Amino acid sequence: xxxxxxxxxxxxxxxxxxxxxxAPEPRDxxxxxxxxxxxxQANAPTDTSAASQGHWxxxxxxxxxxxxxxxxxxxxxxxxELQQQAEAANPSxxxxxxxxxxxxxxxxxARADRLPQVGLNAGVARQKFSPxxxxxxxxxxxxxxxxxxxGLTASYEVDLFSxxxxxxxxxxxxxxxxxxxxxxxxxxxQADVAQAYFQLRTLDADVAVLERTLGLRQETSDLxxxxxxxxxxxxxxxxxxxxxxATTRAELQGVRGQRAQVEHALALLLGKAPAxxxxxxxxxxxxxxxxxxxxxxxxxxxxxxxxxxxxxxxMMAATARVGQARSAVFPSLVLTANGGNASYELRDxxxxxxxxxxxxxxxxxxxxxxxxxxxxxxxAEAALDESVASYRQTVLAAFxxxxxxxxxxxxxRGQTESLDExxxxxxxxxxxxxxxxxxxxxSYLTLIDTQRSLLAIERQAVQLRGAWATxxxxxxxxxxxxxxxxxxxxALATQGKTQADKPL
Numbered sequence: 001x002x003x004x005x006x007x008x009x010x011x012x013x014x015x016x017x018x019x020x021x022x023a024p025e026p027r028d029x030x031x032x033x034x035x036x037x038x039x040x041q042a043n044a045p046t047d048t049s050a051a052s053q054g055h056w057x058x059x060x061x062x063x064x065x066x067x068x069x070x071x072x073x074x075x076x077x078x079x080x081e082l083q084q085q086a087e088a089a090n091p092s093x094x095x096x097x098x099x100x101x102x103x104x105x106x107x108x109x110a111r112a113d114r115l116p117q118v119g120l121n122a123g124v125a126r127q128k129f130s131p132x133x134x135x136x137x138x139x140x141x142x143x144x145x146x147x148x149x150x151g152l153t154a155s156y157e158v159d160l161f162s163x164x165x166x167x168x169x170x171x172x173x174x175x176x177x178x179x180x181x182x183x184x185x186x187x188x189x190q191a192d193v194a195q196a197y198f199q200l201r202t203l204d205a206d207v208a209v210l211e212r213t214l215g216l217r218q219e220t221s222d223l224x225x226x227x228x229x230x231x232x233x234x235x236x237x238x239x240x241x242x243x244x245x246a247t248t249r250a251e252l253q254g255v256r257g258q259r260a261q262v263e264h265a266l267a268l269l270l271g272k273a274p275a276x277x278x279x280x281x282x283x284x285x286x287x288x289x290x291x292x293x294x295x296x297x298x299x300x301x302x303x304x305x306x307x308x309x310x311x312x313x314x315m316m317a318a319t320a321r322v323g324q325a326r327s328a329v330f331p332s333l334v335l336t337a338n339g340g341n342a343s344y345e346l347r348d349x350x351x352x353x354x355x356x357x358x359x360x361x362x363x364x365x366x367x368x369x370x371x372x373x374x375x376x377x378x379x380a381e382a383a384l385d386e387s388v389a390s391y392r393q394t395v396l397a398a399f400x401x402x403x404x405x406x407x408x409x410x411x412x413r414g415q416t417e418s419l420d421e422x423x424x425x426x427x428x429x430x431x432x433x434x435x436x437x438x439x440x441x442x443s444y445l446t447l448i449d450t451q452r453s454l455l456a457i458e459r460q461a462v463q464l465r466g467a468w469a470t471x472x473x474x475x476x477x478x479x480x481x482x483x484x485x486x487x488x489x490x491a492l493a494t495q496g497k498t499q500a501d502k503p504l
Contacts, residue, residue: 022162022330023169023323024384026316068482071194073291074469078282079197082270086193087186089271096185103171103178110171113157113164121340122150148349151340151356161330166323173317180310187306189269191477195470196266198284202466203259205283209458210252216451217245220434224444237444244448248455290468293475304480311387311394318380318387325380328373331365398478405475412471416464423461430454 071083087093128144131137159165221241227233267277339357343349366373433450436442476482 022326023166023320026319070476070482071190073289074194075289076197079194082193082197082266083190085270086189090189090269091271093182093185093189096182100175100178100182103175107168107171107175110164110168113167114159116154116156119153120151121153124148124346145344147342147344148346149340149342150349151338151342153336153338155334155336158333158335160333161327162323163327163332166320166327169320170317170324173313173320177310177313177317180306180313183306184310187477187481191473193266193269194473196262196269198466198469198473199262200259200266200279201282201284201288202462202469203255203262204281205285205462205465206255206459207252207259207281208283209455209462210248210255213451213455213458214245214248214252217241217248220447220451221245223438232440233444240444240448244451284462284465284469286465288465288469290472293472293479305398305478306480308391308394308398308480311391315384315387315391318384322377322380322384325373325376328376329366331363333361333363336360336362401478402475405471405478409468409471409475412464412468416461416468419457419461419464422457426450426454426457 069083071079124146126144126146129142131140131142134140134142136142157164221238221244224233224237224241228235228238263277263279264274266279267274270277337357337359339355341349341351341354342356343351343354348354430450430453433442433447437444437447
């Protein structure tokens with residue numbers, strides 16, 4: 001017996017030490033990231049600091065911190081109001097908030113396994129024993145008996161091999177992933193609302209251009225009609241003028257139809273029926289405020305983007321579940337205790353002589369399970385491999401997303417600058433053509449050509465102004481929200497907390 005005890009002690013010590021390492025070390029995603037964004041380097045100032053050299057840091061997503069009321073940088077009261085309405089009533093956001101609540105509840109349930117479980121029981125049992133059960137002679141008549149009982153029960157699992165700890169870690173990572181997913185849905189909603197809003201204003205500006213053009217075409221058509229009556233022009237010019245008038249009217253109707261569809265989409269984002277929502281016309285001004293968004297660094301990007309934070313949390317949850325699966329092959333130690341009273345008569349139940357108690361410690365370990373535990377470990381490790389690959393893909397997609405938005409924004413800016421000059425020249429050309437036609441120096445074909453060119457350039461300029469705003473919103477979304485300006489952070493603090501940060 002002494003030799004057995006000396007052998008058993010180091011064995012248990014080895015098992016305990018092995019149990020401490022059931023969960024593997026966090027995987028290295030083996031990502032090679034750039035120090036900056038390719039599309040931002042052309043206009044970026046020269047910087048030789050350590051941060052600009054691409055020193056990598058692990059993402060530190062702070063789910064309790066606000067990501068910024070970035071839309072305030074557009075200085076648009078109507079946009080601010082729409083954002084508040086969307087956050088308060090969007091159904092998709094409510095679904096994500098409910099999932100956060102469920103994940104937090106699961107975390108609370110997992111944490112409960114760390115504490116002793118205590119219960120109260122009371123009951124009555126009536127039973128008739130056989131002579132063999134009581135150890136008396138066969139044929140002895142034993143009357144049935146009634147037993148009254150009341151007491152407390154307690155149980156506690158000693159977490160020798162981190163099964164409970166790994167379960168809690170997995171649930172905690174799941175909750176973090178759910179919260180990050182909520183913030184991803186919130187950021188997507190905010191961006192969709194802003195882009196739909198600027199699309200509406202762009203279409204309003206397009207409608208304004210077409211309405212002004214339609215008025216000019218109507219005046220020209222009336223003028224040509226009078227000149228035809230006076231014998232100055234032929235019927236051909238009248239037909240051409242009417243054609244241009246009808247074509248412009250058709251284009252106006254098409255743009256109004258597009259505006260109605262965008263307005264319906266915005267209503268759904270706000271959680272309203274399209275029939276109950278109307279957005280007043282507000283053409284996008286030429287000097288509409290569009291903030292400049294700094295591109296930032298890769299490590300900062302990882303901290304900002306909630307989808308990256310969610311992927312990282314899912315990877316940590318998968319890591320903990322590997323440890324949870326591995327701990328199943330080690331012994332488990334459960335301590336139980338029962339204490340209370342039991343009596344044949346209810347009136348004697350709480351007598352001192354009726355007391356009873358039991359303390360139990362059970363160490364159990366699987367010996368043969370048909371390969372179930374091994375299969376569970378393999379499945380958990382495969383899920384971990386999948387989460388690591390998914391994390392890598394999410395990070396790479398994040399960089400690609402930012403690069404696309406940066407290049408698109410640079411192109412829109414360049415086009416806008418060039419087109420501003422073209423608009424001035426086209427308006428001058430159209431004005432001169434109109435005067436020359438009225439003076440009889442040019443044909444109507446020349447006038448039509450210049451007017452068509454002006455209309456096309458003005459509409460393109462309007463669309464580029466809208467594209468500048470919507471592409472800026474897309475870049476903000478790709479960067480994960482606010483770019484960390486103190487003013488924006490202060491403004492957000494006055495706005496209040498998001499649904500995910502409130503008690504659910």
